[in-house]
Amino acid sequence: MNIQEFEKHIHTSLHNTTAPVDEAALFQALGIEEKKNRTYLIPILCFGLALAVIGGVFWARSTTNTSCVIPARMTEKAAKHPSTSISRIATASYEDNKAKASSSPASHNRITPEIAPQTEKTTLIINPNQPTKKHSTSVAFIKKESPSDDTRMTVLHRHPTTSEKQSREDLAHSASANQHNRMTLSEVQPLTKLSSKLLYESEKLKSSKKIECPRFTPPDVVLKLGMEASLGGTHKTLSMQTTETTEVFEQRKNNENALENIGLKVFTEIESRKLPVGLKVGAEFTRYVEKMRYKDSFVQIDTTVGIISQTVSPNGDTITTIYGDIITETEVTVDKVRHFSLFTLDIPVTATYELPIGKSSGLQLELGASLNFRTWKRGSILTDMNTFTPASEANYFRSSMGISMIGQVNYRRSLLGGIAYIGVGIRHIPTSLSLGSTQTTHKYTSAGLKLGYIMRL
Amino acid sequence: MKYNKVIEGCIRGEASYQRELVRGFAPTFKAIGLRYLPDEPSASDAVQEAFINVFRYIHTYKHEGSFEGWMRRIAVNASLNYRKKHFKQRPFEELDHHEKSSFTLPEAVMKLDHEELLKLIKQLPDQYYLVFSMNVIEGFSHKEIAETLGITDSTSRATLTRARKKLKNLLGLENQAQLQSTEKQAI
Numbered sequence: 001m002n003i004q005e006f007e008k009h010i011h012t013s014l015h016n017t018t019a020p021v022d023e024a025a026l027f028q029a030l031g032i033e034e035k036k037n038r039t040y041l042i043p044i045l046c047f048g049l050a051l052a053v054i055g056g057v058f059w060a061r062s063t064t065n066t067s068c069v070i071p072a073r074m075t076e077k078a079a080k081h082p083s084t085s086i087s088r089i090a091t092a093s094y095e096d097n098k099a100k101a102s103s104s105p106a107s108h109n110r111i112t113p114e115i116a117p118q119t120e121k122t123t124l125i126i127n128p129n130q131p132t133k134k135h136s137t138s139v140a141f142i143k144k145e146s147p148s149d150d151t152r153m154t155v156l157h158r159h160p161t162t163s164e165k166q167s168r169e170d171l172a173h174s175a176s177a178n179q180h181n182r183m184t185l186s187e188v189q190p191l192t193k194l195s196s197k198l199l200y201e202s203e204k205l206k207s208s209k210k211i212e213c214p215r216f217t218p219p220d221v222v223l224k225l226g227m228e229a230s231l232g233g234t235h236k237t238l239s240m241q242t243t244e245t246t247e248v249f250e251q252r253k254n255n256e257n258a259l260e261n262i263g264l265k266v267f268t269e270i271e272s273r274k275l276p277v278g279l280k281v282g283a284e285f286t287r288y289v290e291k292m293r294y295k296d297s298f299v300q301i302d303t304t305v306g307i308i309s310q311t312v313s314p315n316g317d318t319i320t321t322i323y324g325d326i327i328t329e330t331e332v333t334v335d336k337v338r339h340f341s342l343f344t345l346d347i348p349v350t351a352t353y354e355l356p357i358g359k360s361s362g363l364q365l366e367l368g369a370s371l372n373f374r375t376w377k378r379g380s381i382l383t384d385m386n387t388f389t390p391a392s393e394a395n396y397f398r399s400s401m402g403i404s405m406i407g408q409v410n411y412r413r414s415l416l417g418g419i420a421y422i423g424v425g426i427r428h429i430p431t432s433l434s435l436g437s438t439q440t441t442h443k444y445t446s447a448g449l450k451l452g453y454i455m456r457l
Numbered sequence: 458m459k460y461n462k463v464i465e466g467c468i469r470g471e472a473s474y475q476r477e478l479v480r481g482f483a484p485t486f487k488a489i490g491l492r493y494l495p496d497e498p499s500a501s502d503a504v505q506e507a508f509i510n511v512f513r514y515i516h517t518y519k520h521e522g523s524f525e526g527w528m529r530r531i532a533v534n535a536s537l538n539y540r541k542k543h544f545k546q547r548p549f550e551e552l553d554h555h556e557k558s559s560f561t562l563p564e565a566v567m568k569l570d571h572e573e574l575l576k577l578i579k580q581l582p583d584q585y586y587l588v589f590s591m592n593v594i595e596g597f598s599h600k601e602i603a604e605t606l607g608i609t610d611s612t613s614r615a616t617l618t619r620a621r622k623k624l625k626n627l628l629g630l631e632n633q634a635q636l637q638s639t640e641k642q643a644i
Contacts, residue, residue, distance in 0.1 A: 003621055006562050007593045010578070013571040014594045018484030019491055021504065026483055029505045030512075032472040383513070393516050395470045435470050437512040 031436005045371065049281050049349065053223075053268060220273050223457045226282075228265040230425065232448015234258035234288055239441045247385055249440060256292040256382070259339075261446050263287070265348065269454060278352040280366065288342040288444065292382060297333040304328070340379030340391040342433065346370040348406055366408040370427065372401040396438050404429040408450060419454040460524045467515045479508055486532040492575070492590055493536040499543065500536070507535035526596075533595055534605060537587075549584055549608045549616070566628060580627050585620035592617055 027033040236258040240249055267282025303325045311320035350368030357363055375398065377391035391397065410423030426447045434442040463481075466474025486507050490500030510531050518527055540546070569577065581589060587606065591597040592613075597605070599613040606613070 002561055003625075006566055009567050009569075010574050010593050011596065013569075013574050014492075015596070016485070017488045017571055019487035019500070021483040021487045022501075023480065023483065026479060026501075026505060026508070027476060030475070030479065030508055032475045032479070034476065389516065393468055395468060395512055395516060397470065399470065435472075435512075437475070437509055439509065 031438075045347075049347075052279065053270070053281065218273060222271045222273060224269040224271065224419075224454045225457055226267050226269055226280075226419075226452055226454035228263075228267070228450055228452035230261075230263040230265070230286075230448045230450045232261050232263075232425075232446050234261050234444050234446040236290070237441070237443045237445075241436075241439045241441060248382055251294065251296075251385070252292065252382055255294060256290055258444070259289040259291055261286055261288045261448065263448075265452075267348070268457075269352070271352075271354075276354040276356070278354070280348070280350045280352060280368070282348055284344075284346045284348050284370065286344045286346065288344070288446070289339060290341075291337065291339050294334065294336045294338065294382060294386070294388075296386060297331060300330045300332045302328045302330065334386055336388070338380040338382070338388050340377065340381050342397065343376040343378070344401060345373045345375075346404075347373055350406060350408070354412070360414040362412050364410040364412055364421070364423075366406070366410065366425075368406055370404045370406050372404065372429075375399060375401055375433075396434055397442075398431070398433060398435055401429050401433060402431040404431075410450065410452070412454075415453075418456065421450075421452050421454070423450040423452075424448070425450050461520075464515060464518060464524070467512060475512060478511070482511075482528055482532075483508075485529070486535075489529065489532045489595075490536050490539075492594065493533070493540055493587070495544070499539060503536040503539040504532070506539060507532040510535060529595060530597075530601075533591065533597075537605060546583060549606065549612060562625070562628060577627060578624065581620055581623055584616055585623055588613055588616040589620040589624070 024033070236256075238249075238253050238256070240246075263284055263286035265282050265284040267280050269278055269280045271278035305323060306326040307321055308324040308326060309320075309322035311318070313319070348368060348370040350366040352364050352366050354362045354364045377394075377397050379391050380388035381391045381394050381396055383389040383394050383396070405428045406425065408423050408425035410421040412419050412421040414420075424447065426445070428445045429443060432441040432443055434440050460478075463474050463478050467478055483504060486504045487500055490503040490507075491497065494500045494503055511528065514531075518524065578586060578589060588602055591602045591605070592599070599610045599617075602608075602613045603610045608616075
């Protein structure tokens with residue numbers, strides 16, 4: 001057997017050998033460790049936010065359309081002051097009746113609340129079985145009794161309208177059925193109070209269908225929609241994870257500078273009326289830009305084979321020619337300017353606290369976190385000496401920056417039915433933008449001016 | 458191609474594809490590291506450096522030749538660089554290649570398993586071992602060996618010839634007893 005066969009055997013045996021590897025340690029060292037499955041957090045967060053917004057809207061709406069039970073002390077107050085809005089239904093009907101009575105020529109026997117106390121021997125018939133609405137259309141009919149005759153007679157001379165006829169029929173029916181409800185006028189309180197009694201003390205009223213009351217107090221929360229534009233600067237930190245640095249890293253550290261950042265945010269704001277606090281949730285698009293000026297000068301050596309020496313004898317017979325490397329040195333100066341941009345799409349969630357300043361302005365403090373949804377890269381980045389690679393292909397940046405901390409202070413002022421504000425904000429991204437395999441840590445902290453406008457939904 | 462998707466994913470910097478690549482090649486890289494470096498921790502460090510280089514330069518892979526070959530070359534280079542950085546080495550002796558090595562070996566050598574073979578060739582002097590391994594095990598050409606080690610082609614060839622001779626000596630002297638016993642078993 002010859003040596004070639006033996007070498008082939010060695011190749012076959014050893015070429016594909018493997019050795020056990022601690023994968024987890026290697027992944028960690030390369031910065032590509034398997035993250036805990038936290039993908040479920042994003043839908044949960046989105047669901048929570050959506051629930052909060054929808055809940056806020058429903059809460060705000062439900063507080064405007066609720067059935068209400070009016071407290072007794074309020075009804076009395078309303079009775080004394082019919083114009084008070086709390087008993088609008090009663091007073092409105094009451095006013096209707098009053099108007100009808102005054103327009104009718106035969107309405108002198110109908111006693112208005114103002115004249116009721118002056119009338120003597122008048123019996124008030126109350127029909128507690130009547131539904132509230134009927135009561136409201138026929139608040140009270142006063143029957144005048146003759147002092148000499150026990151026979152009660154209704155003194156209503158005018159031709160009744162259909163509704164009044166119905167009311168009177170009801171009254172006649174109830175008169176026979178509810179004798180005990182009769183009382184003399186002297187026992188009767190002023191009609192305004194009676195009116196409230198009729199409305200709010202009647203058993204029928206209490207057990208009847210729910211009354212749809214309008215709400216006169218504003219909802220506890222307000223939902224708003226806002227838009228914000230920002231312009232700011234970025235502070236970048238670039239460091240190596242290892243003690244040794246590379247030429248490329250040194251070049252980048254010295255010559256790569258973060259420029260301005262611009263952003264646009266759309267958000268909803270839920271504000272409490274009772275407390276000066278709120279919640280902002282939205283979507284923000286930001287662009288960060290970096291610029292690099294690469295300057296380098298080096299000597300480029302070109303070697304070509306040529307005649308470097310030639311000897312010719314005095315008589316011209318001997319010619320010696322020596323061929324060799326001809327080295328040409330050229331000094332090359334490189335001066336390149338390249339930019340790269342990072343576009344981020346984030347979901348900022350902040351809690352707000354507002355300090356009022358005067359009647360129409362205030363100072364709002366915001367604090368929260370921003371979840372990076374996606375990061376895109378454009379432009380070129382230095383990957384090797386004198387070599388720029390498209391940032392999207394350079395295998396340098398992470399595809400997501402994770403969670404960053406945000407804080408903002410806004411001066412807000414009412415303007416054109418909404419709120420305009422100007423503020424300053426800061427954002428710190430604790431996660432490195434670069435991949436672990438690059439052995440570099442590339443972080444951003446940005447601050448800037450914010451301008452926004454908020455409309456009430 | 459088998460690795461196209463993984464290569465594209467790694468170029469985009471997606472960790473899942475990078476992990477897939479590491480899972481696929483790390484055991485091979487580790488074996489390469491153990492062939493060129495004296496201990497396990499050094500081999501692990503070399504594997505890590507090899508993958509850093511793979512991720513850094515994967516966008517330069519031109520899809521010419523096998524991807525495994527490209528990866529293997531990076532692993533060998535990483536191991537040799539680590540060796541150069543952390544372990545003292547004698548400089549290569551410049552040699553002219555004018556010898557031919559042609560000799561026969563007993564059939565019993567074919568019965569040696571990969572551990573015994575590795576143990577055997579690791580007995581070669583460092584420079585011989587490097588050239589022999591790169592040429593015979595990794596399949597590098599003399600030109601590639603010359604570029605990697607910074608020597609000339611002829612030095613590489615001459616070193617390989619000497620390595621073969623040395624190997625013959627090693628087989629004849631130190632492994633004689635072992636070979637005889639293996640032959641008996643074969644009979």
